[in-house]
Amino acid sequence: MSVLAGYSRPTLQLPAPDPRTTLTWMRHLTLFGLEDVKLRLFAEELVAKLAPHDYLSEYAAVLNWVRTNIRYSRDPSVVEQLKTPQVVIETGTGDCDEMSIVIGTLVASLGARVRYVAGAFKRDGNGRPSLSHVWCEALDPNAQAWVVLDPVPGRNVAGMLTRLIDSTSIVVG
Numbered sequence: 001m002s003v004l005a006g007y008s009r010p011t012l013q014l015p016a017p018d019p020r021t022t023l024t025w026m027r028h029l030t031l032f033g034l035e036d037v038k039l040r041l042f043a044e045e046l047v048a049k050l051a052p053h054d055y056l057s058e059y060a061a062v063l064n065w066v067r068t069n070i071r072y073s074r075d076p077s078v079v080e081q082l083k084t085p086q087v088v089i090e091t092g093t094g095d096c097d098e099m100s101i102v103i104g105t106l107v108a109s110l111g112a113r114v115r116y117v118a119g120a121f122k123r124d125g126n127g128r129p130s131l132s133h134v135w136c137e138a139l140d141p142n143a144q145a146w147v148v149l150d151p152v153p154g155r156n157v158a159g160m161l162t163r164l165i166d167s168t169s170i171v172v173g
Helices: 019-034 037-047 055-069 085-091 096-109 157-162
Strands: 011-014 080-083 114-123 129-140 145-149 166-171
Touching: 019 080, 019 085, 019 096, 019 114, 019 129, 019 166, 037 055, 037 085, 037 096, 055 096, 055 129, 055 145, 080 085, 080 096, 085 096, 096 114, 096 129, 096 145, 129 166
Parallel strands: none
Antiparallel strands: 011 080, 114 129, 114 166, 129 145
C-alpha cells in the first residue's frame, strides 16, 4: 500500500440500486483506475515474486490481498455507493462491487481481460430473478475460460455458483 499513501478520490452515489447501472459504473471506475500508474505499481508489487506468465497465481495474489486487507462493509439500504479503487484501498472497506472494482482494476492493470457479473440467487415478489450480488471474473488466457474472483463468499465460491439462477455481465475492455 505504500505507493498509494495519501490518495484521495471521490465516491459515487447512485440514487437507487440497479445492478445493470452498477455494472456500467464499475466498468467506468475500472477504466479510470487503469490510467493511474500508482495502481499498476501496486499490482506489480503484489505479483513481483511470481513466475512470469503464471496468470492464475497473479489473480490469486490480488484476490487474497483484497480478502485480507479490505473489510466488507454494506452500503446504505437505499443508496448504491461506489468508490474508486484508490479510495477502497485507502479506506480498507467496501462491499462486493467495490471489492470487485479493486480486483478488476489490479488484474486488468497487469494485462488481464476482466468482466463484472451481477448474479441472482432468489426471485423477487413477481417471480423475476433478483440480481443481488456482484463479482469480478478474469479471463485465463491459457484455458480461455473466465475465472471467478469473488472475495465475499471466501473459499465457498463453487457453492455460491450452484445457487445462481440468473446473471448479467459487462466486459471492461
